[in-house]
Amino acid sequence: MSDAALWTALADPHRRAIVALLLERPRPVGEIVEACGLSQPSTSKHLKVLREAGLVRVRQDAQRRVYALDPAPIAALDAWLAPYRALWNKSLDALGHRLDETPDATDPPAPKD
DSSP, X not given: XXXXXXXXXXXXXXXXXXXXXXXXXXXEHHHHHHHHTOOHHHHHHHHHXXXXXXXXXXXXXXXXXXXXXXXXXXXXXXXXXHHHHHHHHHHHHHHHHHHHHSOOTTSOOOOOO
8 A cells, every 4th residue: 555545545535435434334335335326336446446545445245245444544644644633733722822812702891990
């Protein structure tokens, strides 16, 4: 799995929807087709991209193929995003402090001495 393949796989909104479905539980292809509202061939192409990127695993269950999310690439993404999350948290904390210090427009004016 390359980082580029991972990002490319997640760039498509249909594939992100499939990942979100698989976050709940493993699903057979038919359920994924029905939930996403895509054709079976289109869904299969999206699943192939996700599988090649390492985001999903597939197992054969009699006549069905059942797809499940592989947590390892998601953990790698989480680790990569951690410094950016920290940056955002610092910025949002600073904004929160600034907003706490700013009088609310609905507050009555402070009494004058």
